[in-house]
């Protein structure tokens with residue numbers, strides 16, 4: 001078995017710890033004897049929808065996000081949706097999450113169209129949510145959020161988690177992130193995956209199943225991961 | 241003698257009393273008096289600054305501002321100035337105000353004849369308007385504490401605003417090798433002096449995984465690099481709009497670097513030889529920035545080179561502490577570029593690395609610890625003999641080392657500063673060198689611990 005990872009727009013959209021997510025996907029596959037490759041596909045490149053099992057799509061600065069939105073409005077957006085329909089898994093964080101929704105509406109200027117891979121939309125908000133986040137999914141999720149966009153879910157997307165500490169999608173409805181099929185969006189970096197290995201393994205499993213049928217990943221020694229997660233959760237509660 | 245307005249005088253006296261009280265109780269007085277002065281009357285700092293005959297120099301940027309401003313303070317002193325200087329990392333508006341208040345007499349007359357201030361990127365616009373610098377030095381701009389400074393584009397915009405607030409006769413001193421910094425000089429009305437490294441043999445020793453800038457800051461086309469020194473700093477050009485690294489007026493040629501320091505020859509001008517007694521190519525940049533600022537002030541490069549040759553590093557910037565025969569090398573790290581520069585310096589030495597490393601997530605460190613995942617721990621891991629890991633976010637750091645490939649049995653997580661230092665001493669032998677990489681408040685805490693154990697002096701006694 002091998003795992004083909006695409007770091008989507010990795011040169012443009014790679015803010016604050018996104019690299020840790022890609023590294024975690026790669027290491028956790030390799031530690032199980034699964035060869036993992038990472039390739040960056042960027043604006044102007046041609047995305048081959050057959051090539052990758054897993055897409056990581058991170059956050060970026062505003063100017064970079066404009067370049068990416070323009071590129072996704074062309075053939076690469078179509079290719080990405082084809083890849084998703086073909087069973088590829090996607091993990092998106094922050095800016096990437098917003099661009100996988102229907103649109104991002106700023107205070108001024110035109111709406112940035114998204115690829116509608118997630119039934120969500122985002123509008124610019126007045127205040128910036130910055131801080132530690134603790135949320136509950138099948139297992140606890142811990143991370144750090146830094147966004148002013150307010151994301152709202154439509155009926156086809158389910159929240160990834162329920163907020164305990166922090167703001168999450170919009171600071172109103174207690175939801176954090178979105179899941180639709182094998183596509184995940186979230187506002188958590190930190191990096192997200194090192195301290196939430198269960199989520200990393202879930203995404204890896206989804207990705208491997210694209211070409212291999214049912215996959216059961218063997219367990220790893222996650223002592224360091226667990227300790228880091230428990231400490232981060234305790235600190236987030238203490239400082240809320 | 242000009243008498244201060246009553247309100248400013250009251251603010252000055254309140255600030256001085258705050259300072260005296262803090263000194264009496266044996267505490268460092270680096271920012272509180274300034275806060276007192278600023279909250280009562282911000283004009284008091286402006287008032288004192290305006291009466292410095294040689295004027296004010298402000299140094300800002302992501303990395304190297306402390307070292308650069310200290311080097312520059314040495315440079316101007318050697319050329320006869322008696323400057324006031326905000327030491328000990330109090331680089332917000334209140335720290336600048338505190339330094340001015342401490343220096344002034346009780347009626348607001350400065351005792352100094354000029355000022356060298358290092359200023360935090362977030363405070364740069366406020367400070368530029370307050371003290372009206374005649375020279376503004378920008379060392380470099382990298383991603384740093386997103387939660388505090390915002391995106392890199394935001395920081396660059398702040399620097400442009402600060403430049404726009406300068407008096408017309410002011411000089412901008414810019415790093416030619418950093419495209420974001422270089423662009424700040426683009427629409428500047430006054431004089432610009434640029435510095436850089438003109439030596440094709442100087443390029444990054446580490447794989448540069450994370451660059452903040454892959455695209456032209458002017459037109460957004462993809463930038464081409466002939467040479468990368470660190471992150472996005474190097475020899476760049478834009479194939480689309482012609483934006484390119486300019487030829488720097490103050491340029492280092494024939495750069496040689498080893499564990500003890502860096503030597504170079506100034507290409508343009510007199511061709512003075514410079515010896516920087518600090519390792520790492522980034523310290524060559526700091527020296528160049530100080531020389532270029534000196535040039536803006538009319539100080540000869542040979543004088544600047546002499547001052548830099550006998551430079552002593554600041555708190556947490558490659559400071560050496562002796563403890564039970566061990567040499568501890570303290571390096572403050574707070575963002576990926578700074579970490580990678582420190583790691584490159586460490587790796588340029590031979591032998592294995594013994595590490596004490598500490599991660600905190602208080603406001604001054606940045607509350608978001610994500611940056612450790614952008615730092616190149618992968619380059620460091622194969623050389624680590626053991627790592628003692630401590631701080632409020634020690635577990636995040638231990639996890640980072642695990643994913644970087646360090647075997648778990650070489651990582652020791654120790655809670656508590658005293659216990660961490662003791663653990664390091666227990667694990668090492670006399671004659672050993674230990675590298676200490678820590679964030680801002682963690683460095684403060686470790687330094688305090690080392691001082692209490694009798695190994696280092698309190699930092700505000702510098």
Ligand SMILES: [Zn+2]
Pocket residue numbers: 456457458459460461478479480481482483
């Ligand atoms: Zn251009």
